Amino acid sequence: MADLTNVIYFDNNATSAVAPEVLEAMLPAFGPLYGNPSSMHTFGGQMGRWLNTAREQVGQLIGASPEEVIFTSCGSESDNAAWYSATETQPEKRHVITTKVEHSAVLAYGHYLEDKGYDVTWLGVDEKGQIDLNELEQAIRPDTALVSMMYANNETGTIFPIDKVAQIVKSHGVQLHVDAVQAVGKEIIDLKNLPIDYLAMSGHKLHAPKGIGVLYVRRGTRFRPFLKGGHQERGRRAGTENVPYIIGMGKACELAGANIQEERTSVAAMRDRLQAGLLAAIPNCKINGDESSRLPNTVNISFEAVEGEALLLQMDQYGICASSGSACTSGSLEPSHVLRAMGVPFTYAHGSVRFSLCRYNTEAEVDRVLEVMPKIVHNLREISPFAAFLKK
Amino acid sequence: MWEYTDTVRDHFLNPRNAGVLEDANVIGEAGSLACGDALKLMLKVTPEGVIEDAKFQTFGCASAIASSSALTELIKGKTMEEAAKMTNKEIADYLGGLPKEKMHCSVMGEEALEDAIRRWKGLPPKKHDEEGRLVCKCFGVTDLQIIKVAQENGLTTADEVTNFIKAGGACGACKDDIQTILDKLRAIEKPMVEIKPAPRMTNVQRMQKVMTILSQDIAPRLALDGGSIELIDVDGTTVVVALRGACSGCHASQLTLKNLVEKTLREQVDPAINVVEA
Missing domain, CATH: 3.40.640.10 (Type I PLP-dependent aspartate aminotransferase-like (Major domain))
Structure with a gap:
């Protein structure tokens, strides 16, 4: 535990x-x-x-x-x-x-x-x-x-x-x-x-x-x-x-009110570093949402060919807390209504993870997540029957 | 958050037999990417039909991965004949139980195994139209699949069916259809001897018993063939009924009256009962 x-x-x-x-x-x-x-x-x-x-x-x-x-x-x-x-x-x-x-x-x-x-x-x-x-x-x-x-x-x-x-x-x-x-x-x-x-x-x-x-x-x-x-x-x-x-x-x-500039600058910078780091380290993933008009603390990223709940429970082993829009976490048997309304393909919708930061988070925490996530996604793709079809 | 047993957590975090089996000679598949979980089961089966080795690849949540891991552990060393008898229940039991909403993960294991056995026997993979009538369009589930899982696991409500094979879990349009299938199943499976005859009965007691048996036992069974029955009168041990719907005018109606209605009432209410048609 x-x-x-x-x-x-x-x-x-x-x-x-x-x-x-x-x-x-x-x-x-x-x-x-x-x-x-x-x-x-x-x-x-x-x-x-x-x-x-x-x-x-x-x-x-x-x-x-x-x-x-x-x-x-x-x-x-x-x-x-x-x-x-x-x-x-x-x-x-x-x-x-x-x-x-x-x-x-x-x-x-x-x-x-x-x-x-x-x-x-x-x-x-x-x-x-x-x-x-x-x-x-x-x-x-x-x-x-x-x-x-x-x-x-x-x-x-x-x-x-x-x-x-x-x-x-x-x-x-x-x-x-x-x-x-x-x-x-x-x-x-x-x-x-x-x-x-x-x-x-x-x-x-x-x-x-x-x-x-x-x-x-x-x-x-x-x-x-x-x-x-x-x-x-x-x-x-x-x-x-x-x-x-x-x-x-x-x-x-x-x-x-006193901290809103910090939320919009340093929290946004941490979020951006997290997003860039994940995209660089993990192939076949994509950002869900409007990067030109987005909350400064939020990034929703989909990892193709793996399932969101499995990702979250692996992350849980490292004490990393996030959310997913996958079917198994949405409480229904379908992925999140938001991702479906956006037309996110099933290959991505089931493997979505939302990271949402705040001013209490630290750069060291971002480092740790960037260190752990590639391993987790890699391990789950190793046992996924769809990973063989991913574009290299 | 799901309440997973320690065994589920263990098989998720340390899956047994995960990966590609290079010298597999039988493959079984279930699920799809769209459904949110999918399992590819790879077996090495000897000419004598013994499962020498088994591996899996699974896309899905923690309990899907754990169920796949448990499946491979359960079937290794078994003959294909023995494996064919396995149901999803054994997978769930092996894991110390699954949350009820997650039972479909164990069913996916059973389906992949079934698919492998079909292919090993040289049968083509199952097509939906030979599997019965399509009930759930969202997840592609047929009435025969629903009946099978309901019988194996004693399911009586549409929600339970959703937990086990997802049917009805998306748009929900087929929920009523599923419940009808379950109700019919229950009417057929209902044991014949449920109410023991009382040694001595007043006329009122006898009448009440006859009414209960007619409405709860006999009518549902006639309804399966589109017929119905109406109680006209009970006079001592003579029960007067009218057969309606598809039963009226059916040349087998006298047979129904004697073999089903009279036999049931004699068994369950009073051996002296005579049934006549109004």
């Missing part, structure tokens, strides 16, 4: 380590400061100030004002709440546009609406995972309630041209929801200059704990709460506030 205290964690798009500063900021709210912000007494009521600070910290990172920030339990809840609100407030509009490569939270809501009789347009992507803006514009109809699109893809890192998408969608007066779970903290997002209505974030992708998310709702957007009950979050999300996690989310956003 691998040493579980000393791993090389290149799986930050799956989840990320809680930053020590975040943990420290949260602790008082687990200890003496346990009050309920809704209470009339000072002991509870003082927690409202902590929530305000967190709301400002989140707003600061994405160019939003604090009252546009709603705390939720996770990215999926934020996505669901946005779709719910957009369709509930415009019941006469029965058409929604999204893409085939979205997170399952969005895909599932789309299928749910189809079952309820809605029309859903599922935009396809090209081999780099990019949408066609003309196709988007042509899909918009008078009864389109919502366009929902991810900022950046979790599997390939491909970034959609959200500013152009927003221009098109808003010129038709349609609401726009952006799932920015993977992009926040890596891409510079300024909602003051980006006309979108809803934006979803997740804490655990940016060094806050699991169990906290944010839904941004632009001021003036009609809103119907997904979770109904008390008056919390200005009546837009019921349930007693998760005070410690909200504090953690605020702190994580402050840190993300």
Whole structure:
């Protein structure tokens, strides 16, 4: 069994380590400061100030004002709440546009609406995972309630041209929801200059704990709460506030803002070195995604004639953590919907591995992965019946 | 993350008999690149039919590689006749079990072995149309393959079939079809003697028993031939029924009435029962 205290964690798009500063900021709210912000007494009521600070910290990172920030339990809840609100407030509009490569939270809501009789347009992507803006514009109809699109893809890192998408969608007066779970903290997002209505974030992708998310709702957007009950979050999300996690989310956003240049330069440099090293050392592999418009921390690489789960478990022996889009790891019997939508051939799709880095990774870790991976791929190809057909 | 046994991990990390067998004289193949796993089994078989050596090459996940490794260990030294009796269960058992979603890896081993045995006997490789009706178009699985794996492993739900041979695991359009195949299989395999006759019965008890046996045992078997049966009346030990569907007007219907319906009711409810048609 691998040493579980000393791993090389290149799986930050799956989840990320809680930053020590975040943990420290949260602790008082687990200890003496346990009050309920809704209470009339000072002991509870003082927690409202902590929530305000967190709301400002989140707003600061994405160019939003604090009252546009709603705390939720996770990215999926934020996505669901946005779709719910957009369709509930415009019941006469029965058409929604999204893409085939979205997170399952969005895909599932789309299928749910189809079952309820809605029309859903599922935009396809090209081999780099990019949408066609003309196709988007042509899909918009008078009864389109919502366009929902991810900022950046979790599997390939491909970034959609959200500013152009927003221009098109808003010129038709349609609401726009952006799932920015993977992009926040890596891409510079300024909602003051980006006309979108809803934006979803997740804490655990940016060094806050699991169990906290944010839904941004632009001021003036009609809103119907997904979770109904008390008056919390200005009546837009019921349930007693998760005070410690909200504090953690605020702190994580402050840190993300301070470190965003590092993510875009030194993390990107490590990723680039990892990618170049793998391509140089291992024949018959290819990059999945749009290298000209990609998250700085992500590389998705396919090794022909070997299978992703086998790769991951071999890497696990060396304590290297990553993900795969292969059938055996996707939980179904088919490879990832993202790679299939991109038309990645089966020979490559089953052998895909996603490495996603963060500012806590080191050059030495990249060295170690570059040392180990060629061996692993070589060994699995040795016993693969398809390796003999690989182009030399 | 999959819960693999230590044996699976061991056979994945240290596969036995992996690689090309240079002097192989029999080859068996299963799976494809598109399916996500594929196995090439290479055997050296003596003129007497003994498997002297076995090696494999596998493209697939950890349990596919471990299953291939286990397969070669299991068949080495066996005769081809003995090997022909092997099922996927032995492979899974050898590995201390596989996660249920991964049972198809052991089935792939059995299929490659079957293919090798066919070729050794000089038979052409199996074609789907001689294997039965194509049920799962995504993974190319036929009804006969489904019936075989269901019988060997006691499967009763479509999800279980998906775990064992992938059928229904992609688009899912054939799931209902698979369940129908399984239901028919169960109706045939259902043991005849399930409910022991009670020594003394009231009329109501007898009537209830007759109704239960008719609906749960006899009707499904008639349904296989497109027929159905309706209970009209129970008067003491006389049971009045009407045969419907394909049974009505069938010249064998009197035979059905006596041999199937009356015999079953006499065995399971009361030896004194007489069945008449309404």
